[in-house]
Amino acid sequence: MSVALEARREPGPVTRLASRSRRGSLLAPGAAVLVVAGLLVPVAFLFLEATQAGWSEVWSLVDRPIILGLAWNTVRLALAVTVIAAVLGTGAAWLTERTDLPFRRVLATALVLPLAVPDFVTAWTWSSIFPGVHGYAGAVLVMSLGLYPLVYLPVAAALRSADPSLEDVARALGLSRLRTFVQVTLRQVRSTVLGGSLLVCLALLAEYGAFEDLRFQTFTTAIFTELQVGFATADAAGSALVLVGLSAVVLVAEAAFRERGRLDRGGSVPLPPLRRHHLGRALPCALAFLLGLAGLALAFPLGVVAYWLAAGGSSTLPATVSVAGAAGYSALYSALGALGATVLALPVAFVAVRRPARWTAALERSAFVLQALPGLVVALALVFFTERYLPWLYESPELLVVAYSMIFFPLALVAVRASVARVPKRLEEVARSLGAGPLRARVRVTLPLVAPGLAAAFCLVFLSGVTELTATLLLVPNNVETLATQFWAFTTNVSYGAAAPYAATMILLSAVPGFLLSRVFDRRTARGAGS
Amino acid sequence: MSGILLEGVSKSFGHHVVLEGLDLEVPDGSVTAVLGESGSGKTTLLRMVAGLERPDAGTIRIGGHLVDGPHCFVAPERRRIGLVPQEGALFPHLTVARNIAFGLRRREDRRSRVAELLELVGMTGMGERYPHQLSGGQQQRVALARALAPEPAVVLLDEPFSALDAGLRASLRADVVRVLRRARVTALLVTHDQEEALSTADLVGVVQHGRIRQLAAPDRLYAAPADPAVARFLGEANLLAGQAAGGRATTALGEVALEQACSGLTGAVTVLLRPEQLEVVPLAPAGAPGRVLECEYYGHDSVLVVEVPGLAEPVRVRAGGRPRAAAGEEVALAAAGPALAWPATEPRPA
Numbered sequence: 001m002s003v004a005l006e007a008r009r010e011p012g013p014v015t016r017l018a019s020r021s022r023r024g025s026l027l028a029p030g031a032a033v034l035v036v037a038g039l040l041v042p043v044a045f046l047f048l049e050a051t052q053a054g055w056s057e058v059w060s061l062v063d064r065p066i067i068l069g070l071a072w073n074t075v076r077l078a079l080a081v082t083v084i085a086a087v088l089g090t091g092a093a094w095l096t097e098r099t100d101l102p103f104r105r106v107l108a109t110a111l112v113l114p115l116a117v118p119d120f121v122t123a124w125t126w127s128s129i130f131p132g133v134h135g136y137a138g139a140v141l142v143m144s145l146g147l148y149p150l151v152y153l154p155v156a157a158a159l160r161s162a163d164p165s166l167e168d169v170a171r172a173l174g175l176s177r178l179r180t181f182v183q184v185t186l187r188q189v190r191s192t193v194l195g196g197s198l199l200v201c202l203a204l205l206a207e208y209g210a211f212e213d214l215r216f217q218t219f220t221t222a223i224f225t226e227l228q229v230g231f232a233t234a235d236a237a238g239s240a241l242v243l244v245g246l247s248a249v250v251l252v253a254e255a256a257f258r259e260r261g262r263l264d265r266g267g268s269v270p271l272p273p274l275r276r277h278h279l280g281r282a283l284p285c286a287l288a289f290l291l292g293l294a295g296l297a298l299a300f301p302l303g304v305v306a307y308w309l310a311a312g313g314s315s316t317l318p319a320t321v322s323v324a325g326a327a328g329y330s331a332l333y334s335a336l337g338a339l340g341a342t343v344l345a346l347p348v349a350f351v352a353v354r355r356p357a358r359w360t361a362a363l364e365r366s367a368f369v370l371q372a373l374p375g376l377v378v379a380l381a382l383v384f385f386t387e388r389y390l391p392w393l394y395e396s397p398e399l400l401v402v403a404y405s406m407i408f409f410p411l412a413l414v415a416v417r418a419s420v421a422r423v424p425k426r427l428e429e430v431a432r433s434l435g436a437g438p439l440r441a442r443v444r445v446t447l448p449l450v451a452p453g454l455a456a457a458f459c460l461v462f463l464s465g466v467t468e469l470t471a472t473l474l475l476v477p478n479n480v481e482t483l484a485t486q487f488w489a490f491t492t493n494v495s496y497g498a499a500a501p502y503a504a505t506m507i508l509l510s511a512v513p514g515f516l517l518s519r520v521f522d523r524r525t526a527r528g529a530g531s
Numbered sequence: 532m533s534g535i536l537l538e539g540v541s542k543s544f545g546h547h548v549v550l551e552g553l554d555l556e557v558p559d560g561s562v563t564a565v566l567g568e569s570g571s572g573k574t575t576l577l578r579m580v581a582g583l584e585r586p587d588a589g590t591i592r593i594g595g596h597l598v599d600g601p602h603c604f605v606a607p608e609r610r611r612i613g614l615v616p617q618e619g620a621l622f623p624h625l626t627v628a629r630n631i632a633f634g635l636r637r638r639e640d641r642r643s644r645v646a647e648l649l650e651l652v653g654m655t656g657m658g659e660r661y662p663h664q665l666s667g668g669q670q671q672r673v674a675l676a677r678a679l680a681p682e683p684a685v686v687l688l689d690e691p692f693s694a695l696d697a698g699l700r701a702s703l704r705a706d707v708v709r710v711l712r713r714a715r716v717t718a719l720l721v722t723h724d725q726e727e728a729l730s731t732a733d734l735v736g737v738v739q740h741g742r743i744r745q746l747a748a749p750d751r752l753y754a755a756p757a758d759p760a761v762a763r764f765l766g767e768a769n770l771l772a773g774q775a776a777g778g779r780a781t782t783a784l785g786e787v788a789l790e791q792a793c794s795g796l797t798g799a800v801t802v803l804l805r806p807e808q809l810e811v812v813p814l815a816p817a818g819a820p821g822r823v824l825e826c827e828y829y830g831h832d833s834v835l836v837v838e839v840p841g842l843a844e845p846v847r848v849r850a851g852g853r854p855r856a857a858a859g860e861e862v863a864l865a866a867a868g869p870a871l872a873w874p875a876t877e878p879r880p881a
Contacts, residue, residue: 426620429583432607433614434634435681448624
């Protein structure tokens with residue numbers, strides 16, 4: 001038999017050759033380390049800056065009477081909204097996924113859509129119609145309605161893929177309907193509810209516009225006031241440190257409560273078909289609850305935007321940019337930011353999934369630390385950093401794009417990581433056995449399979465970028481307004497009619513990728529069920 | 532010339548030693564199975580031949596060419612191997628035809644080669660389907676076609692049938708071996724299923740404790756296992772303590788003749804008696820008395836589990852078309868030689 005094998009004989013120790021054979025795949029770890037380091041630099045800088053003056057100085061910034069009031073406001077808000085959002089989200093998810101409710105598909109879509117309406121727009125719709133909605137109660141109302149989808153979405157998905165036979169077993173073992181629900185159904189989705197609540201908490205800590213609208217003071221609004229009114233950068237840095245501390249506490253608490261053992265089943269075992277609970281006489285109540293929720297969270301804000309659109313009205317404040325112009329800027333910056341975040345997430349996701357080791361886990365976790373940093377803090381860090389070292393970059397479009405990439409990097413990483421994890425390593429190995437080199441195997445096999453995940457990550461970041469206000473206000477280039485900042489300029493001027501078109505365009509622009517996203521996921525689940 | 536030659540191959544993961552100085556020669560053009568329990572390192576062995584894993588020591592040759600050694604490593608894509616992993620691992624984003632064409636270089640003869648392979652694996656006309664539209668067995672056929680398409684020197688199969696249900700497994704197994712033989716390719720198959728190994732391979736290697744304990748044709752392996760451990764691993768085995776003298780051994784079941792090869796043994800021995808070498812005979816005077824503990828009934832035959840006084844473990848007896856014996860029934864057993872035996876110093880497996 002004549003086999004044309006090219007056996008290269010090369011001198012040298014095995015270890016050298018071993019590393020040589022892996023050279024191609026050292027690219028990803030190197031890139032991942034660079035990405036995470038790069039992301040953490042400005043943030044580390046913020047801490048260094050704040051602590052340079054000495055710890056007593058830092059403490060004097062933190063230990064101000066205002067801080068205590070802010071902390072009380074922030075904590076009581078976070079507690080109330082998180083609990084309400086968790087209950088609303090979980091309840092709605094169970095009703096749409098596990099009961100014989102009519103119009104489930106339509107309701108499910110309507111329950112997610114409030115995500116496309118930015119919270120500062122929702123807050124404005126309430127306060128512009130009902131001036132009485134303000135302060136703590138107003139903030140709790142508006143934020144609960146705006147944020148419950150962050151719990152609803154993951155819990156609905158978890159309920160869909162949870163094993164219903166566990167419930168059957170529990171009933172067979174003599175547990176009542178209610179105890180089965182509490183001890184089995186809720187238990188199966190507990191960590192998902194917790195994960196969603198974490199997102200709610202972090203979003204609350206980062207929110208600025210809505211609280212400004214509702215005249216409720218939190219750390220984020222205080223930092224803004226300190227910056228814009230007093231130019232008190234040191235005070236702002238001090239408050240930012242406390243804010244970061246709070247977010248870190250939330251992250252650590254979630255990690256501590258998270259389930260160690262996973263409740264999912266072996267991959268290829270098909271799930272038994274879902275049986276839906278019969279609602280019976282509870283049906284009218286359930287329907288009223290969901291319709292009320294969707295009405296308050298979605299129909300009301302949309303209706304108010306439509307009302308102000310129709311009311312029109314001239315503004316004494318001249319618009320810096322037209323609606324189309326602002327939409328263009330929003331789309332451009334968000335798209336570039338989304339591209340940046342997705343591309344940066346790719347090597348980190350690959351390393352985290354394909355090379356499970358202690359250092360890669362640490363790398364991934366440090367990337368998620370960014371999640372605990374509100375957009376405002378990242379923006380502050382970038383402002384300080386560029387003013388000091390890269391003044392020509394300050395207030396440039398590039399810096400805004402960089403900020404979006406950084407702020408939404410954790411979001412992109414979640415989506416990209418999930419899609420990379422779904423591609424078995426074995427496929428690349430087979431490709432190599434068929435004569436494809438390491439890079440070629442990755443490009444021909446893994447990349448096409450990861451592509452939907454990349455698209456999802458891009459859409460998620462784009463959606464978030466279009467509706468981002470806080471960091472954008474700080475970093476938007478001179479003579480440029482995005483939809484969010486121009487809307488904000490008009491509403492703070494009480495020019496509601498002039499603001500409405502910007503709000504409507506913003507919602508449309510963020511609803512399109514949202515729609516695409518849901519289509520991608522629906523198709524995937526349909527395909528998964530078909531095979 | 533050998534298709535695949537492994538010499539002194541060792542591999543550890545951390546402190547866990549998987550393979551320790553393993554030697555294996557897979558003859559050119561043969562279908563050779565490596566049989567081992569899960570965790571015995573057989574998949575690692577396959578991955579090292581494929582170049583997906585590097586041994587800590589030893590050399591690997593394919594078709595006489597060194598592909599892995601102290602000063603040489605040929606990347607997987609340059610080894611001319613075909614890989615059929617567990618559950619196929621078809622590229623889900625490509626059609627069947629494009630899966631098969633993946634490893635083909637020149638564009639012009641792709642179409643005809645793909646058609647040829649589809650026919651070879653009995654899937655003509657299914658080229659435009661996607662993997663998720665195929666049954667498990669069909670996916671495995673495509674995986675085999677894809678591996679054979681670039682005309683590899685060797686094909687490596689990793690438990691290729693384990694994900695299929697029993698009925699499908701047997702028929703697909705026969706088909707795959709037929710295809711491998713028609714393609715005249717050297718095949719190395721690893722499996723934990725002894726029936727699979729015995730029924731498909733020309734040669735079966737039993738891997739235990741990081742080495743190949745024995746490499747032989749299936750019938751030789753069953754009839755003449757190298758040691759009691761292999762005997763127990765392959766098929767059912769009654770291992771009895773006995774005293775050998777003059778080509779015969781005395782055991783708790785009476786006296787048996789020994790095989791020619793071990794007729795020279797004297798003193799304490801371990802005697803192998805397969806269930807079919809024992810038979811139920813009329814009570815006394817000839818047989819050794821025993822009591823039936825269980826009867827495993829298989830339709831075509833049955834196996835009696837019999838407790839014999841003086842033996843620590845009950846013995847298993849294949850009882851052909853006999854009517855079912857009841858538990859508790861008193862029977863007498865006789866052994867039909869010749870039997871294999873080893874000196875008793877050989878450590879008895881637990």
